[in-house]
Amino acid sequence: xxxxxxxxxxxxxxxxxxxxxxxxxxxxxxxxxxxxxxxxxxxxxxxxxxxxxxxxxxxxxxxxxxxxxxxxxxxxxxxxxxxxxxxxxxxxxxxxxxxxxxxxxxxxxxxxxxxxxxxxxxxxxxxxxxxxxxxxxxxxxxxxxxxxxxxxxxxxxxxxxxxxxxxxxxxxxxxxxxxxxxxxxxxxxxxxxxxxxxxxxxxxxxxxxxxxxxxxxxxxxxxxxxxxxxxxxxxxxxxxxxxxxxxxxxxxxxxxxxxxxxxxxxxxxxxxxxxxxxxxxxxxxxxxxxxxxxxxxxxxxxxxxxxxx
Amino acid sequence: xxxxxxxxxxxxxxxxxxxxxxxxxxxxxxxxxxxxxxxxxxxxxxxxxxxxxxxxxxxxxxxxxxxxxxxxxxxxxxxxxxxxxxxxxxxxxxxxxxxxxxxxxxxxxxxxxxxxxxxxxxxxxxxxxxxxxxxxxxxxxxxxxxxxxxxxxxxxxxxxxxxxxxxxxxxxxxxxxxxxxxxxxxxxxxxxxxxxxxxxxxxxxxxxxxxxxxxxxxxxxxxxxxxxxxxxxxxxxxxxxxxxxxxxxxxxxxxxxxxxxxxxxxxxxxxxxxxxxxxxxxxxxxxxxxxxxxxxxxx
Amino acid sequence: xxxxxxxxxxxxxxxxxxxxxxxxxxxxxxxxxxxxxxxxxxxxxxxxxxxxxxxxxxxxxxxxxxxxxxxxxxxxxxxxxxxxxxxxxxxxxxxxxxxxxxxxxxxxxxxxxxxxxxxxxxxxxxxxxxxxxxxxxxxxxxxxxxxxxxxxxxxxxxxxxxxxxxxxxxxxxxxxxxxxxxxxxxxxxxxxxxxxxxxxxxxxxxxxxxxxxxxxxxxxxxxxxxxxxxxxxxxxxxxxxxxxxxxxxxxxxxxxxxxxxxxxxxxxxxxxxxxxxxxxxxxxxxxxxxxxxxxxxxxxxxxxxxxxxxxxxxx
Numbered sequence: 001x002x003x004x005x006x007x008x009x010x011x012x013x014x015x016x017x018x019x020x021x022x023x024x025x026x027x028x029x030x031x032x033x034x035x036x037x038x039x040x041x042x043x044x045x046x047x048x049x050x051x052x053x054x055x056x057x058x059x060x061x062x063x064x065x066x067x068x069x070x071x072x073x074x075x076x077x078x079x080x081x082x083x084x085x086x087x088x089x090x091x092x093x094x095x096x097x098x099x100x101x102x103x104x105x106x107x108x109x110x111x112x113x114x115x116x117x118x119x120x121x122x123x124x125x126x127x128x129x130x131x132x133x134x135x136x137x138x139x140x141x142x143x144x145x146x147x148x149x150x151x152x153x154x155x156x157x158x159x160x161x162x163x164x165x166x167x168x169x170x171x172x173x174x175x176x177x178x179x180x181x182x183x184x185x186x187x188x189x190x191x192x193x194x195x196x197x198x199x200x201x202x203x204x205x206x207x208x209x210x211x212x213x214x215x216x217x218x219x220x221x222x223x224x225x226x227x228x229x230x231x232x233x234x235x236x237x238x239x240x241x242x243x244x245x246x247x248x249x250x251x252x253x254x255x256x257x258x259x260x261x262x263x264x265x266x267x268x269x270x271x272x273x274x275x276x277x278x279x280x281x282x283x284x285x286x287x288x289x290x291x292x293x294x295x296x297x298x299x300x301x302x303x304x305x306x307x308x309x
Numbered sequence: 310x311x312x313x314x315x316x317x318x319x320x321x322x323x324x325x326x327x328x329x330x331x332x333x334x335x336x337x338x339x340x341x342x343x344x345x346x347x348x349x350x351x352x353x354x355x356x357x358x359x360x361x362x363x364x365x366x367x368x369x370x371x372x373x374x375x376x377x378x379x380x381x382x383x384x385x386x387x388x389x390x391x392x393x394x395x396x397x398x399x400x401x402x403x404x405x406x407x408x409x410x411x412x413x414x415x416x417x418x419x420x421x422x423x424x425x426x427x428x429x430x431x432x433x434x435x436x437x438x439x440x441x442x443x444x445x446x447x448x449x450x451x452x453x454x455x456x457x458x459x460x461x462x463x464x465x466x467x468x469x470x471x472x473x474x475x476x477x478x479x480x481x482x483x484x485x486x487x488x489x490x491x492x493x494x495x496x497x498x499x500x501x502x503x504x505x506x507x508x509x510x511x512x513x514x515x516x517x518x519x520x521x522x523x524x525x526x527x528x529x530x531x532x533x534x535x536x537x538x539x540x541x542x543x544x545x546x547x548x549x550x551x552x553x554x555x556x557x558x559x560x561x562x563x564x565x566x567x568x569x570x571x572x573x574x575x576x577x578x579x580x581x582x583x584x585x586x587x588x589x590x591x592x593x594x595x596x597x598x599x600x601x602x603x604x605x606x607x608x
Numbered sequence: 609x610x611x612x613x614x615x616x617x618x619x620x621x622x623x624x625x626x627x628x629x630x631x632x633x634x635x636x637x638x639x640x641x642x643x644x645x646x647x648x649x650x651x652x653x654x655x656x657x658x659x660x661x662x663x664x665x666x667x668x669x670x671x672x673x674x675x676x677x678x679x680x681x682x683x684x685x686x687x688x689x690x691x692x693x694x695x696x697x698x699x700x701x702x703x704x705x706x707x708x709x710x711x712x713x714x715x716x717x718x719x720x721x722x723x724x725x726x727x728x729x730x731x732x733x734x735x736x737x738x739x740x741x742x743x744x745x746x747x748x749x750x751x752x753x754x755x756x757x758x759x760x761x762x763x764x765x766x767x768x769x770x771x772x773x774x775x776x777x778x779x780x781x782x783x784x785x786x787x788x789x790x791x792x793x794x795x796x797x798x799x800x801x802x803x804x805x806x807x808x809x810x811x812x813x814x815x816x817x818x819x820x821x822x823x824x825x826x827x828x829x830x831x832x833x834x835x836x837x838x839x840x841x842x843x844x845x846x847x848x849x850x851x852x853x854x855x856x857x858x859x860x861x862x863x864x865x866x867x868x869x870x871x872x873x874x875x876x877x878x879x880x881x882x883x884x885x886x887x888x889x890x891x892x893x894x895x896x897x898x899x900x901x902x903x904x905x906x907x908x909x910x911x912x913x914x915x916x917x918x919x920x921x922x923x
Contacts (some may be wrong), residue, residue, distance in 0.1 A: 129841025228746025
């Protein structure tokens, strides 16, 4: 009979101490992200609350709110939201067909050698900083393309910005859509081919419908990114000082993001009368709410994809 | 009346096994005489020296066999011996694998399936397949069964096709009230019968089944085995199974494969050892390897 | 003879009929059109990329070939043709340093916690969703965060509108991405490795340190390098944190640590403000600065991809 006691199986105290310390440190790291979210919300709320409680709401919403001229006390936020929407719609028109087609091709058609070249190339496009796209939109897209088609338009337009943002989000649409299609089990494709379906039939009638949750998630995330994009619009759409309510894409315009950048840019950061400073935070809060809602909805769809398979 | 005139129908250069009479078709209509030889179904597939490579790896070699109409033919053997690879040659599913290469001939009603002019899509319309793990589409039961007819261009009369196919697959009564509900809500056994209905809806001549019951419980397995026997009267069935008792229960003829291991390269290649009537193979196999497998000496 | 012919004819008729059916269909025109339509879209995207990079090289290449040295060492000026990006390079360098120092360890630690230590609880779920949300927050909102926290609240330590504040802001911006990519890399580690470690009596940290992290290292590395590239290219947060847009008086050396609390600028900001300059001559300088920034960012991206490929081959 051996003399084994509980004490023998207790383990080395030193190792256990390390383990505990590590656990705490890692836990702190994990919690840190919650801290960041709290900090974002706090930063926005503090000054936005001042704005919300002190502003004359007729300058923000309603028939008298003519536009966004914050330094003059005009806080027509719908101007900015509509501006963001116009840019987003144009961007989606460019990015969705291109991105989706790219994803379908890479996922279902491309031979491995071709894929090895094309996929990194799309990733390169994803890595291009937004300032670069903004400058490209201003100096190339606007003169060469937009002014060629619509000769009367100025150089800085929502259209130019929209095309630029569209180019920026092609890789996002492509990447998320491709993931969605890759998660469709091959067994479904085999079932379709086994019944004598052609490739296009299999892709259109089996793979795409099966991947639809992921494709919707891709769209929503793309919309969210398009709305949150700042530099392309800031450089290519003009209207730094302010803008009247405008839905014409062939005019300069302001989005929520560019308005915020305009308020902050300038030699003395944010300066102006009345609530100019706070208006920056107000718009930020609106933008944050919109993008977070979109992201949460998209998350639901991504979750649905994972559940299915 | 010489046999050689009938070579188009019967391939007499490949005797099935010793101890059996040579097959002949029923010639009574032509000669008016009574024949006492057993009636043989016409040949549907004539496999001649079939070998399949995956890249440089020889997966299965030198398969010779004939599959006959309205019979259930089973491929048995230990795992990895090329049964599924061989099966997938019958409907050109191996085309989907880039590195797969087929040598030898697979003749379907005399036509070489691998003739470059043959369209694999057409082949698969006539030769359907049911897979190991049920793979219904994430669509409604109705849409699953109607898929085949729809892509063949049929727009009207789908309701009838769907009902008939589900009846043929012995699942109509269980799903007739929920045709629009998702196929994924069915149990494993039901899903597999749905997949059979789906294949049947394409109106094929042949149904290939790749271990159709291996993912199912025994009760579901029995139902599908019964179903197979019913289907054989209308279709030709070839089934791969790793369960030799299943082959014994269900099939008319059996093909027994083994794996041979190349001593130097450690490559495994599948090989057809014996092909015969099922009751003959299980009661009095000709090859020692077959006997060892059937009696459980290896597996 | 005559008696056997009908059967033979019948048989060959079957074969001919089957042959006709199997070979008779026409080419799949719509399928081909679809495939080439898709390929066209892909090539369109690539064309944009090529034109983009090409146009910048065409526009700014001459600046780099004729006065490369002055361009790299020069300061921001209001006259085109004399401006340089030295201050921008310095800012970008320090932003990179802060991002690496703060975001990488913190992000990887958080990922380890979430994948290896955290229990399946509502809190963990909440943290998960939270991080995914943070990854989608617009960069300009991070700029607001940076302004409120790092410029104002912590102004004493950071020096207010300094490169320290900018670096910390961008570290916070890329932190969610670092966490997500590191977590994916850790999740991809096969359980067998962990079980092997536990099986010989290692505790959780030892298993992580000796089995999980080495295996996940290539994936983690790739993700972090890509995050760095992202941080270096962002401009919107810089505007909010007060990067200088026109002229910057001081021009300390890149590695000069003493002046980190002063006003600053960085490459994306330089590009942004030059893009807005009315003078035509600034177009070339902007393009030249873009080429420099693209080189930095694309080298980082390429390094990440190469690392990933190299380590995946080894495995």
